[in-house]
Amino acid sequence: MNIVAAAQEDYPEILAVWEASVRATHDFLTEDNIQFFKPLILKEYLPAVDLYCAKDETGRIHGFLGVAEQNIEMLFLAPESRGRGLGKLLVNFAVAELGSVRVDVNEQNPSAAGFYEHMGFTVVRRSSVDGQGQPFPLLHMELRK
Numbered sequence: 001m002n003i004v005a006a007a008q009e010d011y012p013e014i015l016a017v018w019e020a021s022v023r024a025t026h027d028f029l030t031e032d033n034i035q036f037f038k039p040l041i042l043k044e045y046l047p048a049v050d051l052y053c054a055k056d057e058t059g060r061i062h063g064f065l066g067v068a069e070q071n072i073e074m075l076f077l078a079p080e081s082r083g084r085g086l087g088k089l090l091v092n093f094a095v096a097e098l099g100s101v102r103v104d105v106n107e108q109n110p111s112a113a114g115f116y117e118h119m120g121f122t123v124v125r126r127s128s129v130d131g132q133g134q135p136f137p138l139l140h141m142e143l144r145k
Contacts, residue, residue, distance in 0.1 A: 006051040013061045021076040028108040065090045072103040107137040
C-alpha cells in the first residue's frame with residue numbers, strides 16, 4: 001500500500017470510499033445526513049485539507065487521510081480494508097510526516113475513539129455538537145506526549 005498525495009481526479013473515488021465507510025461505521029447518521037454531507041465533502045472539505053490516499057499496486061484507493069493545521073480532519077477506510085493495519089499506517093503517516101497531534105472523533109463512533117486511544121491519543125474535551133452545529137457530539141483528542 002502506498003500513501004500518495006491525492007489529486008482532484010481522485011475525488012470521485014475518495015467520495016465513494018467516504019460513503020461506504022460512513023455507511024459501515026456511522027450508524028447514528030440517517031440517509032438525509034449522508035446526502036447532506038456528500039456535496040460538502042466533495043466541494044468544500046476535500047479541497048480544504050492536505051489530502052492523501054492509500055492506494056494499492058493497481059491504483060485503487062483503500063483509504064484516505066485529510067490533515068489541516070496539525071489536526072487529522074478526516075480518515076476513512078473502505079469497509080473491506082478495515083482491520084488490516086491501514087488506519088494505523090495512515091495515522092502514523094499523519095503524525096510522523098505531517099506533524100498531526102489532534103483529531104476530533106464522533107462520540108457516537110466508539111470504535112474510532114478506541115482506535116485513536118490505541119494510537120496514543122487522549123480525550124482533552126468534548127463538544128455537544130459537530131462543526132456544523134449538528135447534534136453529533138465530538139471528542140477532541142490530542143496525542144499524548
